[in-house]
Amino acid sequence: MSRRSKLLVPAVALLLLFASSQDKLREIQKQIDEVQARLAASKRDKSSLLNDIYALELQTEATVIELNKADLQLGDAQAQVARKQREESALQLRVRDSRERVRRILRVLYKMGDLGYVKLFLNIGSVDQLFRNYRLVRALMDDKIVEIRQIRQDIARLQRLQAELGAEVARLDRLRGEKAVRLARLHALKRDKLDMIARVNQQRDLNTRLLDELRTESENLTRFLDQKAVQTAAGATDLGPLRGRLSWPLPGVVISSFGRKKSARFNTYTMNNGIEIKPERGDEVRAVGGGEVIYGDYFKGYGNLLILQHANGFHTLYGHCERFLKRTGERVAPGEVVALAGSSGSLYGKALYFEIRQHRKPLDPLLWLEKK
Numbered sequence: 001m002s003r004r005s006k007l008l009v010p011a012v013a014l015l016l017l018f019a020s021s022q023d024k025l026r027e028i029q030k031q032i033d034e035v036q037a038r039l040a041a042s043k044r045d046k047s048s049l050l051n052d053i054y055a056l057e058l059q060t061e062a063t064v065i066e067l068n069k070a071d072l073q074l075g076d077a078q079a080q081v082a083r084k085q086r087e088e089s090a091l092q093l094r095v096r097d098s099r100e101r102v103r104r105i106l107r108v109l110y111k112m113g114d115l116g117y118v119k120l121f122l123n124i125g126s127v128d129q130l131f132r133n134y135r136l137v138r139a140l141m142d143d144k145i146v147e148i149r150q151i152r153q154d155i156a157r158l159q160r161l162q163a164e165l166g167a168e169v170a171r172l173d174r175l176r177g178e179k180a181v182r183l184a185r186l187h188a189l190k191r192d193k194l195d196m197i198a199r200v201n202q203q204r205d206l207n208t209r210l211l212d213e214l215r216t217e218s219e220n221l222t223r224f225l226d227q228k229a230v231q232t233a234a235g236a237t238d239l240g241p242l243r244g245r246l247s248w249p250l251p252g253v254v255i256s257s258f259g260r261k262k263s264a265r266f267n268t269y270t271m272n273n274g275i276e277i278k279p280e281r282g283d284e285v286r287a288v289g290g291g292e293v294i295y296g297d298y299f300k301g302y303g304n305l306l307i308l309q310h311a312n313g314f315h316t317l318y319g320h321c322e323r324f325l326k327r328t329g330e331r332v333a334p335g336e337v338v339a340l341a342g343s344s345g346s347l348y349g350k351a352l353y354f355e356i357r358q359h360r361k362p363l364d365p366l367l368w369l370e371k372k
Contacts, residue, residue: 021076028069035062038298049206050213050300050345053196057303057344060189063182070179077172084165091158098151197347207263211270217301218273225307225315225360228294233331237289238311239356239368246288246369247334249318249354250341252277256348258364273362274317274355276348283341285318285352287332288369296324302353303345306338312358319353320346 039058200206239246256276262269287308294315295307302319306326309315322342332338341352356363 021072024072025069028065028072031065032062032069035065048213048300049196049200049210050217053193053345054298054300056189056193056196060186060193063186063189067179067182067186070175070182074172074175074179077168077175081165081168081172084161084168088158088161088165091154091161095151095154095158098154200347208268211268214270214301217299218271221299221302221317222360224295224299225357228307232309232311233292235331235333236291236309236311237314237334239289239314239316239358240312242289243368244370247286248277248369248372249288249316250277250279250283250285250352251281252279252352254278254366255351258362258366273357274319274353275365276320276346277341277352277354278348279341279350279352283322283350284337285321285339285341286335287338288316288334288356289314290334291316291332293326293328293330293332293338296326296328298344301345304339304342305345305353308332308338313360315355315357315360317353317355317357319355320344320351 035058039055039062200210254275255278256272258272258275260269260271285306289308289310291308291310291314293306294309295305297305299305299319302317304319304321304324306318306321306324307315308318318339320342321339321344324339326332326336326338341350343350346353354365356365356368
């Protein structure tokens, strides 16, 4: 491979890496813009506790995305610093080698003395020797001039490179500082959500308001399912014959069960249409049966909610997800991972909200899932 080709390979690789980073940054910025638009829309509703929780979660999501952006920029800056450090080391080595070669040439010329050139041309026995001596002197002189010129160019390049390296190091420090600020904001937002949930659990009026909102959102979800029902996808599972034998969507402990529940603190009642499962071994959420994703988005009271439609009027719902691994319109097989458990819209921290409905009527999931 030629020297030019060897130099071209890393240059092309660097350009591809830069293009890839820019694509990722554009995608991250798109995500930030989408979250900010949803946050702006949420701020128009000032009277909802669920909306306040949603706004905090949107700010948290935006901060997490910003942290992803910061990590990408940090990685790019670190790569630039490492590349420039390698280039600086190579250039310094080349300057040292060039200087040594010039010193050797100068030592030879110095030893020849003031009349050295004359001696070279007087002490000759033939015309061939004359030309050989002449070429020797010219080669020594030309090498000295070229080497000195190259040293000057390399030193100038080294100075520019050191300035660029200093700028990259400063950018790296600035990005680290920005990341630390965003991490602090993320921790503060998480504390704010926990504080809000604590206030709701301690103050009767807030708890009553939240329960009313949750009932309203449960009714909205039922209406949504009435409108959203589509033709059953081929290969969808009929859950009817599998009562009591369905695999769990994720391993964990049930922390909130199905049915009508009484609050000992406030003497109020709630109706749970599903169960809450606290993950024990991993966060992967699996479909309990084959079907089609008919919804995958945020739903007040349920957080990030994924809804699968199965055969014979069955639906399964997976709420509080951290993120979805399947999108609306996609078909899934029984046991396939469809999401990751999270805490979006949850009053219990990280948990999975799970429902089973037939013809939009909620069923007790514990009667359908296999016994542990």
